[in-house]
Amino acid sequence: MYPEPPAKTGAAHAASETPGTAAAPASAAPTADAAPGPRQLHREATTSEILRLARAQLAEVGPAGLSLRKIAREMDLVSSAVYRYFPSRDALLTRLILDGYSEYGAAVELAEAPVSRDDHRARFEAAAAALRDWALANPNSYALIYGSPVPGYHAPQDTIAAASRAGLVLMRILEDLRAAGHAFPAGGEVFAQGDAVAHLRDRLGPTLDAGHIALGIDVWSHLMGLISFETFGQFTNMITDPGRFYRAAVAESLTRFGL
Amino acid sequence: MYPEPPAKTGAAHAASETPGTAAAPASAAPTADAAPGPRQLHREATTSEILRLARAQLAEVGPAGLSLRKIAREMDLVSSAVYRYFPSRDALLTRLILDGYSEYGAAVELAEAPVSRDDHRARFEAAAAALRDWALANPNSYALIYGSPVPGYHAPQDTIAAASRAGLVLMRILEDLRAAGHAFPAGGEVFAQGDAVAHLRDRLGPTLDAGHIALGIDVWSHLMGLISFETFGQFTNMITDPGRFYRAAVAESLTRFGL
DNA sequence: ACTACAACGAGAGCAGTGCTCTCTGATAGT
């Protein structure tokens, strides 16, 4: 809903994926999903080509500049053909957002994974650094997923699950910390027990109580605030060395965990 | 540069204000700026009417939905006429951004002002609460000024000065704190002396050293991160009571100042 | 093997956008 088409409902649906693929499984061979079929292959190829070009455009001109017609042109397609694959520009955007969350989460996981499991401090530092690095490397994707939401666009439930992936990496470190018998400093208890919602708790083990989850979310928000300010240019003429500044904040965060 | 016009340079200029007003002072009466002149009056009236409608539209459909043509229609003007007052949509947006920063800063100042000067704790709490309240009351303006920047849009120097206004309220509290002989806890010293840049230091007295300014910026970023997450919907299914959560974070911030 | 159906792409077209250019009155300063 970026440049806002004529009028429409205003509240974006933007939910449905590629309709054909999703509506298909009723027919064909239920033996297995054995036979891909040349048509479906073509469909998948086209879909991912659209996404590839969309991502390229996103990186170049940002979310607002993304144009279905331009994508069609680059594929030697007529604009209406693209609508066979994505029902609207919004749907494409939704898909890009979802992918963005995944990539972001994957990047953070990848950075944190190789660190020795019981070196919680190093794990946190690695994850935090990856959080910033990815944002700086993919500013437009970052803006898409953590910047201002498209007006009238209410994130479908899919996105809110995907959104927490990067944050969960931090949470798991806290979890392991707790499992290792670590005692969090008393200061963190300003966060009430009921602040973190059940949904998030289900994705974590029972080791952490809501207060500690809330502490984790607070720290996460803190880091994301710094990253957003930096990538959105708010630190211009304010902070000379954002990298060092960020590392200092990370160090401060560690003390909040008692590390 | 939202829906990106044809091609143009890509890098937004977006600097110039209402050109007539700025280019005028060579002629007329340099005795004083005494005589407003009926024509100039009309110009100012029209300009502010445009801004009024633009703000209304912004609040309703967000930055991306802002349409010069629609504004013109609502004023019973033809679209090209609006260009007599703002050279481009970008210029209008720039103006709205500037105004947004001002309003935001004013709101925070207004909330902090009535608090007894030597109750630094209450002053901080009032300012922090205003920070969040304004954002929640004006989500689209907030998104405009603190959300993802318009792609290709490089903030003119004017904006970066205006941007710090709300943050400065917090800084002044630290300043007063320091002036009152308050000793900041040792932990804050993870922030290196050189992090805060000269520009910001000039707008504050010499009482605060760069390390404490950096601490202030960090806390400010933290709060803004929380506010952004909340207004941009990132806390959905994550935090049950964002208000209480925010207040807890504010309390934690106070301890960082030794309050 | 044939047929009915669904998918796909093309093309035209609608309503909207930002922005430019030219022309015509009104108006303000000389």
Added chain:
DNA sequence: ACTATCAGAGAGCACTGCTCTCGTTGTAGT
């Protein structure tokens, strides 16, 4: 009173998202 300036009108360009129709073609069921 004259003239330069300015505001607005109007037409038009290039672009957007999206819809609809219409042949073609692959696919699946009989």
